[in-house]
Amino acid sequence: xQERYEFKEIEAKWQxxxxxxxxxxxxxxxxxxxxxxxxxxxxxxxxxxxxxxxxYSIGDVVARFKTMQGYNVLHPMGWDAFGLPAENxxxxxxAIHPAHWTVENIDTMRAQLKQLxxxxxWNREVATxxxxxxxxxxxxFLQLYQHGLAYKKKSAxxxxxxxxxxxxxxxVKEGSCERCDSVVEKRxxxxxxxxxxxxxxxxxxxxxxxxxxxxxxxIMQKNWIGRSEGxxxxxxxxxxxxxxxxxxxxxxxxxxxxxxxxxPEHPLVEKLIEGKPQAxxxxxxxxQVRNLxxxxxxxxxxxxxxxxxxxxxxxxxxxxxVPIMVANxxxxxxxxxxxxxxxxxxxxxxxxxxxxxxxxxVVIQPEGVTLDPGAMIEAFEDxxxxxxxxxFNGTPSRQGISAxxxxxxxxxxxEGRVNYRLRDWLISRQRYWGAPIPIIYCDQCGAVPVPDAxxxxxxxxxxxxxxxxxxxxxxxxxxxxxxxxxxxxxxCRETDTMDTFMCSSFxxxxxxxxxxxxxxxxxxxxxxxxxxxxxxxxxEHAILHLLYSRFITKVLFDMQLVGNDEPFTNLLTQGMVxxxxxxxxxxxxxxxxxxxxxxxxxxxxARLFILFASPPERDLEWSDQGVEGSYRFLNRVWxxxxxxxxxLAAGEYTGRTGSLVGINKDxxxxxxxxxKKVTEDVGNRFxxxxxxxxxxxxxxxxxxxxxxxEFDRDAGxxxxxxxxxxxxxxxxxxxxxxxxxxxxxxxxxxxxQPWPQYSPEALVEDEIxxxxxxxxxxxxxxxxxxxxxxxxxREMVLKQEKVQALIGDKKVVKVIPVPGKLVNIVVK
Numbered sequence: 001x002q003e004r005y006e007f008k009e010i011e012a013k014w015q016x017x018x019x020x021x022x023x024x025x026x027x028x029x030x031x032x033x034x035x036x037x038x039x040x041x042x043x044x045x046x047x048x049x050x051x052x053x054x055x056y057s058i059g060d061v062v063a064r065f066k067t068m069q070g071y072n073v074l075h076p077m078g079w080d081a082f083g084l085p086a087e088n089x090x091x092x093x094x095a096i097h098p099a100h101w102t103v104e105n106i107d108t109m110r111a112q113l114k115q116l117x118x119x120x121x122w123n124r125e126v127a128t129x130x131x132x133x134x135x136x137x138x139x140x141f142l143q144l145y146q147h148g149l150a151y152k153k154k155s156a157x158x159x160x161x162x163x164x165x166x167x168x169x170x171x172v173k174e175g176s177c178e179r180c181d182s183v184v185e186k187r188x189x190x191x192x193x194x195x196x197x198x199x200x201x202x203x204x205x206x207x208x209x210x211x212x213x214x215x216x217x218x219i220m221q222k223n224w225i226g227r228s229e230g231x232x233x234x235x236x237x238x239x240x241x242x243x244x245x246x247x248x249x250x251x252x253x254x255x256x257x258x259x260x261x262x263x264p265e266h267p268l269v270e271k272l273i274e275g276k277p278q279a280x281x282x283x284x285x286x287x288q289v290r291n292l293x294x295x296x297x298x299x300x301x302x303x304x305x306x307x308x309x310x311x312x313x314x315x316x317x318x319x320x321x322v323p324i325m326v327a328n329x330x331x332x333x334x335x336x337x338x339x340x341x342x343x344x345x346x347x348x349x350x351x352x353x354x355x356x357x358x359x360x361x362v363v364i365q366p367e368g369v370t371l372d373p374g375a376m377i378e379a380f381e382d383x384x385x386x387x388x389x390x391x392f393n394g395t396p397s398r399q400g401i402s403a404x405x406x407x408x409x410x411x412x413x414x415e416g417r418v419n420y421r422l423r424d425w426l427i428s429r430q431r432y433w434g435a436p437i438p439i440i441y442c443d444q445c446g447a448v449p450v451p452d453a454x455x456x457x458x459x460x461x462x463x464x465x466x467x468x469x470x471x472x473x474x475x476x477x478x479x480x481x482x483x484x485x486x487x488x489x490x491x492c493r494e495t496d497t498m499d500t501f502m503c504s505s506f507x508x509x510x511x512x513x514x515x516x517x518x519x520x521x522x523x524x525x526x527x528x529x530x531x532x533x534x535x536x537x538x539x540e541h542a543i544l545h546l547l548y549s550r551f552i553t554k555v556l557f558d559m560q561l562v563g564n565d566e567p568f569t570n571l572l573t574q575g576m577v578x579x580x581x582x583x584x585x586x587x588x589x590x591x592x593x594x595x596x597x598x599x600x601x602x603x604x605x606a607r608l609f610i611l612f613a614s615p616p617e618r619d620l621e622w623s624d625q626g627v628e629g630s631y632r633f634l635n636r637v638w639x640x641x642x643x644x645x646x647x648l649a650a651g652e653y654t655g656r657t658g659s660l661v662g663i664n665k666d667x668x669x670x671x672x673x674x675x676k677k678v679t680e681d682v683g684n685r686f687x688x689x690x691x692x693x694x695x696x697x698x699x700x701x702x703x704x705x706x707x708x709x710e711f712d713r714d715a716g717x718x719x720x721x722x723x724x725x726x727x728x729x730x731x732x733x734x735x736x737x738x739x740x741x742x743x744x745x746x747x748x749x750x751x752x753q754p755w756p757q758y759s760p761e762a763l764v765e766d767e768i769x770x771x772x773x774x775x776x777x778x779x780x781x782x783x784x785x786x787x788x789x790x791x792x793x794r795e796m797v798l799k800q801e802k803v804q805a806l807i808g809d810k811k812v813v814k815v816i817p818v819p820g821k822l823v824n825i826v827v828k
Contacts, residue, residue: 005638007602033070040537044105050577064731068755078126108488128503135434135456136520191428212570226421233414235313246333252400256363257390263334350379397804434497444485505552535568604733675758771822
């Protein structure tokens with residue numbers, strides 16, 4: 001028996017044994033019920049950070065707990081390995097190819113994950129940059145294409161004139177290039193999109209199915225989809241055979257339109273200003289505004305700026321001639337890219353109208369109040385009665401919405417319409433390090449999909465990483481030039497690669513068949529494992545990754561390729577790890593290295609601290625003292641259990657509760673209280689911090705019990721207490737518990753043992769402490785038999801010498817017993 005807790009030796013020993021014995025390899029089919037536990041796979045950036053440690057420690061506790069509860073647990077790991085950083089490193093350093101950079105980082109991070117003792121089935125490891133994986137990313141794209149869900153159209157992209165390259169949105173920081181700080185421009189390019197908007201209603205409605213998801217995530221997705229009901233109305237342009245189409249959710253305010261606003265990118269702008277004296281000024285304004293971020297244009301604090309185009313349109317319901325403006329606060333991507341401005345009832349329009357001295361007309365008034373447009377200091381955006389609205393005067397505004405829509409439809413002026421904030425998913429990237437889009441362009445046949453038999457379209461290794469403004473693939477002659485699969489003539493490949501969210505939108509299916517070369521997954525295995533029972537990851541992925549994954553799952557379900565229409569039954573979004581109140585980052589100099597913590601204290605300490613320090617959904621403040629405290633606790637466990645090897649091997653609890661009395665019965669009760677508490681905290685609530693706290697309390701009690709003279713102590717009770725302690729601690733600290741399990745004479749891995757069950761009988765107390773009050777003030781506490789009646793409790797309390805002394809010569813007016821809690825004696 002080792003005197004000291006030598007964590008380095010223990011952790012290296014058990015990691016080696018687990019690897020040699022394939023301890024965490026899981027069969028696809030089993031008599032046990034299935035449980036799929038999954039943490040979001042990481043980008044291989046080179047080093048784990050504490051956010052990773054938290055995410056994966058949470059998942060590992062869940063996986064180990066469920067395994068011990070008798071489930072066949074799928075717990076895989078892989079790498080979201082395509083993306084910008086690898087290509088940026090190649091551009092910056094030249095000699096480092098993205099593939100080599102990525103593989104080196106994967107090797108480093110895999111070793112770190114294994115060092116943490118995580119129970120992954122490494123036989124299922126995938127990397128999205130491996131041809132054996134991105135073959136199926138390309139196959140998935142083709143399924144979407146063949147079902148009419150993938151299309152190409154012109155769209156604006158970010159262009160850095162200094163780097164002479166297209167930038168992804170992630171590379172644009174506050175309107176500037178993250179590499180060189182040059183102001184980013186917008187350019188039009190042909191781009192590939194996926195029709196996620198076809199699924200908008202289902203993505204919204206099916207949020208109701210996700211009872212195991214946090215409400216905040218569902219609200220974020222609901223707002224991102226942004227479903228609204230309203231009307232689309234055409235405003236004829238004076239002197240032109242054109243109309244401005246607008247979408248509004250407030251058709252009840254249409255009589256209050258006093259001007260029209262177009263987004264600077266709106267295709268009508270150039271037609272309206274052609275030949276006008278202000279054309280040059282407006283073109284310069286359009287150029288400036290197009291380069292601003294969406295946030296900079298739509299923020300409530302942002303200044304609203306606009307110019308008059310010199311053109312007018314006609315309000316179709318009252319014939320008013322209203323000026324057409326172009327302004328920064330309207331975006332082409334929302335609605336129709338044009339807004340009917342009702343300044344009396346929209347705050348943005350109100351601010352703009354006041355700034356440019358445009359008319360304000362009240363058409364909704366609070367009942368019994370007359371609003372004066374000249375005296376208004378803000379827009380009236382609430383409900384009221386319609387006024388200055390022709391035949392609708394006096395109509396409550398809520399009823400007016402449907403009434404006006406009906407009128408517009410009857411008159412052929414507009415129609416009711418459902419609109420969405422959600423836009424189709426832009427997947428084109430003019431980058432190298434991504435899955436090539438499997439489309440070939442032929443002068444004779446047009447766009448032709450690459451046949452399945454020719455997948456994957458391989459990324460060539462010999463590319464030049466230069467900021468030319470085109471994908472490096474476009475400069476690779478052997479990649480670009482090919483033959484048409486349809487006619488056999490000369491053709492060219494698509495040189496865009498796919499958004500990395502495509503890779504992560506189905507990886508949880510690929511884990512079920514990671515080495516299958518003939519299909520993306522085995523249907524029987526997918527039906528066995530999916531949906532994921534517990535998904536764990538950062539809330540920053542609440543919209544894009546999770547929404548895209550839900551979309552792809554629904555598409556695959558409709559194609560009858562999977563049997564589930566939602567990918568993740570339960571979702572846990574853990575908080576960030578902070579230090580000194582801020583997110584850890586190199587720039588802030590507040591990064592704590594997981595490697596340093598593991599080297600100094602061990603993986604079990606790192607895991608235990610990060611699980612104990614805070615509930616998982618909240619941010620965690622790093623504490624060096626907290627890490628020290630977790631390390632001291634594990635040392636206490638070692639000093640408690642390790643010397644008891646021979647005693648524990650001899651003592652076996654027989655379950656004779658009735659024969660136990662006094663300290664032995666109390667010890668068993670506290671053991672079973674801990675089992676109940678930890679089981680419920682981990683299994684029902686993910687309250688890992690309170691579960692660890694209960695384990696710590698159990699350790700304290702066992703220490704006290706150990707001091708009881710050996711002839712008064714029950715060896716079976718001690719054995720049960722220590723076994724339960726190790727079993728409860730095992731998911732949190734897998735190495736030390738494995739070692740102590742072996743030291744105390746047990747065969748087999750502790751992680752293969754059944755999870756302990758608490759006995760309701762063992763929880764029953766012989767005696768309880770109740771409070772004695774005199775006129776409502778606490779004056780004493782006494783022990784009474786558990787389950788004592790109110791009358792017996794009253795009688796027992798009044799017989800106590802101390803109570804009689806407290807009463808003295810006062811008259812007892814009333815005695816109020818509250819069974820199991822207190823007795824209040826009222827005297828005067």
